[in-house]
Amino acid sequence: MSTSSLGTALVTGASSGIGATYADRLARRGYDLLLVARDAARLNALAEKLTAAHGIKAEVLQADLTNREDVRKVEKRLREDEAITLLVNNAGIGPKGALLEDDIDYLETMIEINVVAVNRLGVAAAQTFAKRGKGAIINIASVVAFLAERFHGTYNASKAFVLNLTQSIHAEASPKGVKVQAVLPGLTRTEIFERAGGSVDQLPPSMVMDVTDLVDAALAGFDQGELVTIPSLPDPADFEALNAARYSLGPNLSHNKPASRYGIA
Numbered sequence: 001m002s003t004s005s006l007g008t009a010l011v012t013g014a015s016s017g018i019g020a021t022y023a024d025r026l027a028r029r030g031y032d033l034l035l036v037a038r039d040a041a042r043l044n045a046l047a048e049k050l051t052a053a054h055g056i057k058a059e060v061l062q063a064d065l066t067n068r069e070d071v072r073k074v075e076k077r078l079r080e081d082e083a084i085t086l087l088v089n090n091a092g093i094g095p096k097g098a099l100l101e102d103d104i105d106y107l108e109t110m111i112e113i114n115v116v117a118v119n120r121l122g123v124a125a126a127q128t129f130a131k132r133g134k135g136a137i138i139n140i141a142s143v144v145a146f147l148a149e150r151f152h153g154t155y156n157a158s159k160a161f162v163l164n165l166t167q168s169i170h171a172e173a174s175p176k177g178v179k180v181q182a183v184l185p186g187l188t189r190t191e192i193f194e195r196a197g198g199s200v201d202q203l204p205p206s207m208v209m210d211v212t213d214l215v216d217a218a219l220a221g222f223d224q225g226e227l228v229t230i231p232s233l234p235d236p237a238d239f240e241a242l243n244a245a246r247y248s249l250g251p252n253l254s255h256n257k258p259a260s261r262y263g264i265a
C-alpha cells in the first residue's frame with residue numbers, strides 16, 4: 001500500500017535511461033514507485049537509492065515484457081493495486097540495423113515489447129483508471145512516429161502505434177478523468193544505442209538530448225496538460241498544423257463511391 005498522497009507510479013523499463021530518470025524525478029515529487037524491468041539487481045539498487053534519498057517506498061517487480069505471462073503479471077498488479085495512480089509505459093528496444101538487413105525474429109521481439117506489452121498495459125491502465133475516475137498514463141513514443149521514410153520501418157511503426165493508441169485512449173478516457181500523455185523524444189543519450197550494437201557517440205551531438213533534460217521537459221509538458229509532448233520542437237504551432245491537416249481529411253475518408261480519378265462508374 002502506498003502512503004504517498006500522490007500514490008504509486010508504475011514505471012516500465014526503469015532499470016536504465018529514460019525509465020530510470022522518470023523513477024528519480026517521480027520519487028523527488030513524492031510518488032511511491034513500482035519499478036519494472038528484467039534486471040532485478042539494477043532495479044533494487046535504484047529502489048534503495050531513491051528510498052534513502054526521498055523517503056518514498058519503492059518496490060521492484062521483475063518482468064520480461066517479451067514474455068506474455070510476465071506482462072499479465074504486471075497487468076494484474078496494475079488492475080488490482082488501487083495505490084497505482086500513474087503508469088509510465090516506457091520499456092522499449094531499438095533497431096540493430098537497416099530494415100532490409102535486420103533479423104526478423106528480433107523485429108518480432110521488438111513488437112512484443114514496444115507494441116504488445118505497451119498496448120496491454122496502456123489499455124489495462126485506461127480501463128482501470130476510467131473505472132476509478134482518476135489516474136494518468138504516460139506512453140513513451142518517439143519522433144520517428146512522424147518519420148516513416150527516414151528511420152527503421154518496424155521501430156517507426158511501433159512508435160506510430162504508441163502515438164495513435166495514446167490519442168485514442170485520450171479521446172475515450174479523458175472525459176472519465178484519466179490524464180494521458182504521449183512523449184516523443186528525439187535522439188536521447190541512453191543505453192538504447194549500445195544495446196542494439198551501436199553507439200550514441202556516432203550521432204551528431206547537436207541532435208542528442210541529455211536524458212535528464214528530456215524527462216524534465218516531458219514532465220513539464222505533463223504538468224501543462226499536453227496530450228503530445230515533443231521536447232525538441234521549438235514551435236508547438238508546427239504540430240498543431242499537422243493535426244489540423246489530419247483532421248481536414250476527416251469528411252472525405254469514407255464515402256460510398258470511390259473518388260472520380262479511379263474511373264469507377
Ligand code: NAP
Binds near residue numbers: 090
Ligand atoms: P534504455 O536505456 O535501453 O532502456 C530500456 C529499458 O527497457 C531498460 O530499463 C530495459 O531494462 C527495459 N527493457 C528492455 N527490454 C525489456 C524486456 N524484454 N522486458 C522488460 N524491460 C525491458 O533505453 P531508453 O532510451 O531509455 O528507452 C526507453 C524508451 O524510450 C523506449 O521505449 C525507446 O523506444 C524510447 N525512445 C528512446 C529514444 C532514445 O534516443 N534513447 C528516442 C525515442 C524514444 P532491462 O534490460 O533491465 O529489462
